[in-house]
Amino acid sequence: GxxxxxxxxxxxTEKGKYVELRCDPISGHTALYWYRQSLGQGPEFLIYFQGTxxxxxxxxxxxxxxxxxxxxxxxxxxxxxxxxxxxxxYLCASSLAGGEGGYTFGSGTRLTVV
Amino acid sequence: xxxxxxxxxxxxxxxxxxxxxxxxxxxxxxxLSWYQQHDGGAPTFLSYNALDGLEETGRFSSFLSRSDSYGxxxxxxxQMKDSASYFCAVPNQAGTALIFGKGTTLxxxx
Numbered sequence: 001g002x003x004x005x006x007x008x009x010x011x012x013t014e015k016g017k018y019v020e021l022r023c024d025p026i027s028g029h030t031a032l033y034w035y036r037q038s039l040g041q042g043p044e045f046l047i048y049f050q051g052t053x054x055x056x057x058x059x060x061x062x063x064x065x066x067x068x069x070x071x072x073x074x075x076x077x078x079x080x081x082x083x084x085x086x087x088x089x090y091l092c093a094s095s096l097a098g099g100e101g102g103y104t105f106g107s108g109t110r111l112t113v114v
Numbered sequence: 115x116x117x118x119x120x121x122x123x124x125x126x127x128x129x130x131x132x133x134x135x136x137x138x139x140x141x142x143x144x145x146l147s148w149y150q151q152h153d154g155g156a157p158t159f160l161s162y163n164a165l166d167g168l169e170e171t172g173r174f175s176s177f178l179s180r181s182d183s184y185g186x187x188x189x190x191x192x193q194m195k196d197s198a199s200y201f202c203a204v205p206n207q208a209g210t211a212l213i214f215g216k217g218t219t220l221x222x223x224x
Contacts, residue, residue: 004156033211042201042214043157056210091156102147102159103212 002026004106006092012112013082021077021109025094032075033095033103034067036088043091049075050097082113116140118202118215125221126192134187134218136202144205146178146185147212152198160187160200189220197222 005024013019025032030051035043045059049069069075079086089110093103118138126132145164149157163169163178163185175188189196199219203212
């Protein structure tokens with residue numbers, strides 16, 4: 001596609017529920033990143049995929065968070081047993097390998113846990 | 115680990131020049147990037163400096179001094195549409211992803 005597409009744009013869920021957030025990167029971008037951003041803060045790194053594999057998941061806050069990219073394109077971020085503290089904008093970005101040319105971010109999914 | 119410092123807010127008037135500074139601490143250095151984010155929007159890539167010196171792209175320029183662990187973003191001929199948050203970023207220790215600063219909110223008034 002022309003840009004990075006994230007769905008849904010907004011998600012409201014109850015505490016304790018499971019959610020899935022989807023990212024469709026730019027075609028041909030082998031690198032995919034998930035970040036989350038709280039109000040007034042910079043994006044916080046969660047996980048990096050190179051192709052199908054998670055090359056760096058050191059930013060995932062705990063084992064309730066998991067992400068997959070089974071065919072090397074679309075990625076899904078999965079959050080189990082959501083907590084109110086998970087409320088944030090979840091951003092996905094993609095880039096060519098190396099990333100020096102910059103990341104292209106999607107518009108994000110605003111997750112609200114009530 | 116990595117850390118970045120940038121001012122939280124900057125204000126300026128249309129037509130002016132503004133400089134947003136960024137100092138960083140990192141165990142390995144692979145370059146300094148700048149991103150712009152409008153309210154409710156996606157961060158967009160502005161510039162990347164791997165070497166010392168000034169890189170110019172239209173009204174925006176970015177500077178890097180590796181010996182001082184310092185860089186800045188220079189915005190000239192400010193326009194109202196430049197009101198946004200600006201983030202500096204450096205690669206994490208593994209070199210796999212960017213670590214972002216907390217951002218500088220630029221407000222441009224007429």
